Amino acid sequence: MQERVGQCEVCGREVFCLNGFLDGVAENGRLHCFDCADREAPDGPRPQVDEDSKSE
Numbered sequence: 001m002q003e004r005v006g007q008c009e010v011c012g013r014e015v016f017c018l019n020g021f022l023d024g025v026a027e028n029g030r031l032h033c034f035d036c037a038d039r040e041a042p043d044g045p046r047p048q049v050d051e052d053s054k055s056e
């Protein structure tokens with residue numbers, strides 16, 4: 001059983017509730033999918049910057 005809860009505020013993906021388990025993160029009334037919640041985690045490790053990226 002899955003129930004649509006809403007949309008991820010970042011990527012717009014639909015977030016469902018699966019058997020009572022939220023397929024994402026709801027915080028302060030905002031809804032994020034796990035991917036975006038991972039990316040936006042304030043205390044998480046920062047993603048490595050590609051050294052080949054151009055700097056202007």
Ligand SMILES: [Zn+2]
Pocket residue numbers: 008009010011012013032033034035036037
């Ligand atoms: Zn998302």
